Amino acid sequence: MKITLIRGDITEQQVDAVVNAANSSLLGGGGVDGAIHRKGGPEILDECRKLRASHYGGGLPTGQAVATTGGLLPAEWVIHTVGPVYSAAEDRSAQLASCYRESLRVADDLGVESIAFPAVSAGVYGWPMQDAARIAVGTVRATPTKVTDARFVLFSTDAYAAFEHALGTP
Numbered sequence: 001m002k003i004t005l006i007r008g009d010i011t012e013q014q015v016d017a018v019v020n021a022a023n024s025s026l027l028g029g030g031g032v033d034g035a036i037h038r039k040g041g042p043e044i045l046d047e048c049r050k051l052r053a054s055h056y057g058g059g060l061p062t063g064q065a066v067a068t069t070g071g072l073l074p075a076e077w078v079i080h081t082v083g084p085v086y087s088a089a090e091d092r093s094a095q096l097a098s099c100y101r102e103s104l105r106v107a108d109d110l111g112v113e114s115i116a117f118p119a120v121s122a123g124v125y126g127w128p129m130q131d132a133a134r135i136a137v138g139t140v141r142a143t144p145t146k147v148t149d150a151r152f153v154l155f156s157t158d159a160y161a162a163f164e165h166a167l168g169t170p
């Protein structure tokens with residue numbers, strides 16, 4: 001699998017699937033979530049509502065992932081995953097790693113070859129960027145998958161630098 005870093009907006013990626021840093025309600029939020037629903041249109045929210053009704057009445061658990069259409073996005077699919085809120089008191093890194101692993105598992109189920117990830121949990125959920133990058137890169141590298149093209153799409157220079165550092169660290 002080829003792993004690349006891109007500085008930019010995940011909603012503009014020409015890939016089979018983009019990963020959304022969703023919240024467990026699946027009903028939208030700020031950050032990446034807001035951008036994906038804004039650009040992807042109402043079809044995505046529609047499918048999220050149906051998933052809630054059929055499977056996730058209590059919300060999508062942290063660390064899990066589920067797919068909807070990409071709606072009006074260039075990507076065919078959105079894979080929604082719920083990152084953990086950062087806690088200094090409790091180690092939640094296994095849950096963050098699970099987001100990447102489960103997203104790749106869903107991607108494999110869909111036959112996805114190219115995927116774009118944001119820095120899950122590193123926005124509103126407060127995860128320190130260096131550590132979020134280490135977990136993201138380490139997990140994607142270590143996960144067996146049929147995906148051949150994995151991109152991390154980073155919004156800020158700081159995020160890009162953190163991922164560059166993580167990618168350079170074996």
Ligand code: ADP
Pocket residue numbers: 008009010011021022030031032033035083118119120121122123124125126127153154155156159
């Ligand atoms: P979380 O709630 O999991 O922390 P956020 O969406 O708040 O998720 O933030 C995750 C990361 O994504 C942050 O680093 C944020 O700056 C970045 N981000 C926000 N919008 C976009 C976007 N359109 N494309 C790529 N990254 C984005």
